[in-house]
Amino acid sequence: MKRRSFLNTIAATALAAGGMTATGAIAQDQSYTIGVAIPSATHGFMGGLNFHAQDTIKRLEATYPQLTFVLATAGDAGTMVNDIEDMVATRNIDALVVLPFESAPLTSPVQAVADAGIWVTVVDRGLSVEGIEDLYVAGDNTGFGRVAGEYFAETLSEGDKIVVLRGIPTTLDNERVDAFSAAIEGSGVEVLDMQHGNWNRDDAFNVMQDYLSRFPEIDAVWAADDDMAIGALEAIAQAGRSEEMWVVGGAGMKEIIARMMENDPQLPVNVTYPPAQISTAIELTALGLVSSTPVSGRFIIGSQLITPENAEQFYFPDSPF
Amino acid sequence: MTKTATSPATRASPTVNLHVLGPVLALLLLIALGAWLNPNFLSYGNVTNVLARSAFIGIIAVGMTFVITAGGIDLSVGAMAAFVAGLMILAMNSLIPIMGVGIPVILAGMAVAMVAGFIAGWLNGFLVAKVGIEAFIVTLGSMGIYRSLVTWIADGGTLSLNFDLRTLYRPVYYDGILGVAWPIIVFAAVAILGEILMRRTAFGRHCAAIGANEQVARYSAVNVDRVRIATFVLLGMLVGLATIMYVPRLGSASGSTGVLWELEAIAAVIIGGTVLKGGFGRVWGTVIGVLILSLIGNILNLASLVSPYLNGTIQGVIVILAVVLQREKKAAGAR
Numbered sequence: 045m046k047r048r049s050f051l052n053t054i055a056a057t058a059l060a061a062g063g064m065t066a067t068g069a070i071a072q073d074q075s076y077t078i079g080v081a082i083p084s085a086t087h088g089f090m091g092g093l094n095f096h097a098q099d100t101i102k103r104l105e106a107t108y109p110q111l112t113f114v115l116a117t118a119g120d121a122g123t124m125v126n127d128i129e130d131m132v133a134t135r136n137i138d139a140l141v142v143l144p145f146e147s148a149p150l151t152s153p154v155q156a157v158a159d160a161g162i163w164v165t166v167v168d169r170g171l172s173v174e175g176i177e178d179l180y181v182a183g184d185n186t187g188f189g190r191v192a193g194e195y196f197a198e199t200l201s202e203g204d205k206i207v208v209l210r211g212i213p214t215t216l217d218n219e220r221v222d223a224f225s226a227a228i229e230g231s232g233v234e235v236l237d238m239q240h241g242n243w244n245r246d247d248a249f250n251v252m253q254d255y256l257s258r259f260p261e262i263d264a265v266w267a268a269d270d271d272m273a274i275g276a277l278e279a280i281a282q283a284g285r286s287e288e289m290w291v292v293g294g295a296g297m298k299e300i301i302a303r304m305m306e307n308d309p310q311l312p313v314n315v316t317y318p319p320a321q322i323s324t325a326i327e328l329t330a331l332g333l334v335s336s337t338p339v340s341g342r343f344i345i346g347s348q349l350i351t352p353e354n355a356e357q358f359y360f361p362d363s364p365f
Numbered sequence: 366m367t368k369t370a371t372s373p374a375t376r377a378s379p380t381v382n383l384h385v386l387g388p389v390l391a392l393l394l395l396i397a398l399g400a401w402l403n404p405n406f407l408s409y410g411n412v413t414n415v416l417a418r419s420a421f422i423g424i425i426a427v428g429m430t431f432v433i434t435a436g437g438i439d440l441s442v443g444a445m446a447a448f449v450a451g452l453m454i455l456a457m458n459s460l461i462p463i464m465g466v467g468i469p470v471i472l473a474g475m476a477v478a479m480v481a482g483f484i485a486g487w488l489n490g491f492l493v494a495k496v497g498i499e500a501f502i503v504t505l506g507s508m509g510i511y512r513s514l515v516t517w518i519a520d521g522g523t524l525s526l527n528f529d530l531r532t533l534y535r536p537v538y539y540d541g542i543l544g545v546a547w548p549i550i551v552f553a554a555v556a557i558l559g560e561i562l563m564r565r566t567a568f569g570r571h572c573a574a575i576g577a578n579e580q581v582a583r584y585s586a587v588n589v590d591r592v593r594i595a596t597f598v599l600l601g602m603l604v605g606l607a608t609i610m611y612v613p614r615l616g617s618a619s620g621s622t623g624v625l626w627e628l629e630a631i632a633a634v635i636i637g638g639t640v641l642k643g644g645f646g647r648v649w650g651t652v653i654g655v656l657i658l659s660l661i662g663n664i665l666n667l668a669s670l671v672s673p674y675l676n677g678t679i680q681g682v683i684v685i686l687a688v689v690l691q692r693e694k695k696a697a698g699a700r
Contacts (some may be wrong), residue, residue: 085521088619094521213674239666239673245615246622250418254666257411258403271523271621278615282539283410299525364522 057116075110076138076333079131081124082116082167083145085364088271089243091297092319092365100323104330111330123143123154131156139163143322148172163332167325167342175308179332180342181325183317187347189220191315192266192292193227195349196228199312202232204263207255209248209272220268236262241272248275254317256283264290270297270314277310286310296350296358297320297365304355314350316358319365321345388637388653397658402668415544415656415663417538420548421446423655424607426630428561428600433634435596436562436576437493437500442604443626444511449608450618451477451515452485454660455487461622466529471537474612485511486601490594501520508627512592516620523619531616538613548610552652555603559648569646572596576643635656636687657687 080101084243085091094117101113103331114135118124122146131137140157144150144166151172158164166177196206208224211217221238228235236259241248248267255262256279265280267273273293290310293300295317304311324345332339350358368594399406425442432439457474464470485507492503518524541547563569571592574582583589612618636639636657637650661683665676 085516085620086521090523091523091620209672237669239669240676244621244624245617245619249615250414250662251666253414253418254411254663255412257405258667274531274617275615362519365490 075112076330077112077114077135078116078133078326078333079116079128079129079137079140079142080144080322081116081118081131081140081320083124083143083299085345088297088365089317089319092363093322095365096320097322097326097362100326104326108330108334111334113326118145119310121149124150128153128157132160132162137162138331139165141165141167141325142331143167143320144169144171151176152260165325167327174354179325179328180338181321181328182342182344184344184347185216185219185221185317188294188315188317189223189225190227190266191270191347191349192225192294192313195292195313196224196264196266197228197231200231200233200263203234204232205234205236205261206260206264206266207236207252207259207262208238208266209251209268209276210238211240211243211269211272213240217277224266224268227280241267241269241275243271244271245271245275249279252276252279252320253282256280256285262289265292267291267293269294273300273311280310295365298360301350301355301359304350304352305359307352312351312354314358316348316350318345319363320360375516379504385638385650387690388650388687390554390655391636391683391685392653392657392660394528395657395683397665399660399664400666400668402664403618406667409544410662411667413549415546415659416552417546417548419655419659420552421607421611422490422626422629422633422658423552423652424555424603425600425626426633426651426655427555428596428603429630429634430559430637430639430646430648430651431563431569431572431596432500433631433641434576434643435572435593436579436595436643437506437596438631439489439500440504440598440627441485441489441507441511441629442600442629443623444508444515445482445601445604445623446608446611446626447515447618447620447622447624448511448518449478449481449485450612450622451518451524451606452481453608453612454526454616454618455518458527461527461530464528468528468533468535471534475609477515478608478612479516479602480605481625482601482603482605482608483598484601485599486604487594488522489601490597493597494593496592512620515618515622519619521620526612526616531613534613534616536613551606551610555606556652563646563648568595571642573646575647576640578644592617629655632684636684654687657683671680 080097082093082097083090083198089097097115103116104111105113114131114137116127118127128140139181140162142154147169151281154164154171164177165179165181237255239251241251252275265276267276270293273291276291280289290312292313294315296314300311300314304314324343328339328343330339391423429439440692453474456477457470460470489504493500530681537547541550571587574585574587574591575589579589591696593606631652634651636654637647638645639650665679671679
């Protein structure tokens with residue numbers, strides 16, 4: 045993402061510089077500046093999110109000439125706070141779209157932005173205090189776990205054995221795992237173990253290898269993330285047990301979706317948690333500024349079950365994720 | 366301190382043995398614990414898994430032993446491994462249209478990895494030895510550079526090796542000779558050569574001399590700058606070698622490849638008995654340290670003794686204990 049964003053930043057800076065001078069002259073034409081603050085592309089999902097953010101900004105700038113966008117990507121919460129302060133102080137933003145790096149440290153800086161009368165859209169991770177944002181757009185973590193859990197409960201029969209790979213220990217991971225556990229409760233499916241694979245291919249590979257040494261019978265794996273699914277699949281292949289179990293990942297990585305489109309028996313389904321939710325947030329924010337369409341409130345993007353039949357709709361070959 | 370020098374040799378040798386055996390005892394205890402907790406622990410499959418996954422950190426840690434012995438440190442190895450892996454995948458993918466899918470492309474990729482490791486190590490060494498910046502700062506800087514470069518060349522996503530080439534390259538991680546996987550063979554060879562280099566050559570003694578006292582080494586006609594650069598170059602090339610073994614495993618590299626490898630390698634070196642301040646290094650101890658670190662994770666996965674949230678705590682306690690035991694024995698030996 046960095047490669048694209050480097051050029052885009054130059055373009056955006058040039059545009060913004062042009063926009064700044066133009067703002068004074070044609071203020072009556074109602075031009076707006078929207079600030080977008082997101083974490084930098086440090087892993088697959090965020091890479092996809094960065095791609096969709098830039099893609100959407102490019103499209104909206106072409107559609108609405110009166111809109112200017114300021115995009116900032118930050119590697120940590122502190123940098124993100126600085127970025128937001130700079131946007132307010134020097135770029136005169138009319139609206140802020142922010143995916144908080146962490147909830148707590150970003151809460152009061154974003155509150156200050158809202159208090160200044162600027163429209164605030166919060167994406168994916170909520171702030172610690174409720175009611176600050178005008179619009180909240182997020183994926184459905186509970187649904188993410190529940191949809192996967194329901195598939196396991198329906199497909200497997202009583203006494204079947206599964207293993208689970210968890211993400212980095214966070215609230216988000218807990219919500220998903222709790223919903224998954226609730227969905228399979230009563231189905232008689234036995235969870236052999238749940239260990240953290242940290243949403244990382246290598247860690248998932250190691251944990252899966254150890255599961256395979258430890259359990260002679262495994263019927264299915266909930267990898268809960270497509271990066272972890274790739275690591276787990278490789279470990280299963282190494283053990284020569286590919287026929288024995290299937291794997292359900294999550295978030296719809298393009299490599300996985302491509303394999304599903306070819307009806308890979310090891311990957312029966314997937315569950316969405318779209319990185320393109322940033323597009324929803326930017327689009328709605330822009331729509332609210334340029335028209336009288338009401339856009340305040342909460343917009344939760346449902347987690348859908350991807351099957352080989354509908355996989356094509358979820359395949360984005362250009363996205364890095 | 367003068368008493369130390371005159372203490373009888375008969376008393377010194379058993380204490381030295383105990384001190385040296387500290388990490389080995391810890392390793393044996395862990396193996397016994399693992400075997401007791403899970404009957405599959407000593408199975409061929411599990412032993413191969415643990416040794417093969419130790420190989421990346423292990424190969425790097427052998428190089429790190431030389432850098433630390435010479436009084437340096439290298440924080441950039443994890444990021445460097447990710448960057449080299451990224452470059453290697455890019456190079457191999459772009460060579461396919463010219464050379465076709467075949468062994469020459471893989472050999473070219475391996476050459477890219479070794480050359481990239483050489484250059485990256487040399488840059489670190491040059492900045493430390495010739496420009497005179499602290500190794501900690503130089504490699505902290507290069508860590509950030511390589512980490513962001515790999516994210517950049519991967520365009521924020523994951524670089525994946527061409528599928529057909531991957532199938533051809535895969536045996537380098539998964540196959541071996543007589544049931545011993547290639548990564549284990551390479552790790553063993555690196556460890557044995559490293560041990561010889563440290564114990565039996567002028568280079569090994571020069572590393573220890575520089576780490577113990579740079580001024581004295583300089584006055585003793587040791588070419589301090591050259592030896593110091595050589596330690597970083599050696600480490601860089603071993604990072605390249607580790608990458609050659611890593612890429613066939615999952616066939617991909619991303620910004621999250623090799624995260625915290627540098628700390629695992631440094632921890633393994635210190636557990637093995639090398640002095641963090643430099644002046645003394647023990648390559649075979651590093652190998653024991655690497656095995657201890659991978660066994661802890663393996664046993665926790667095999668047994669689920671504690672909440673997975675506490676895995677880090679167990680690892681931390683064992684690392685500190687291993688070093689504490691060893692230091693107490695060392696102090697006793699010195700008294």
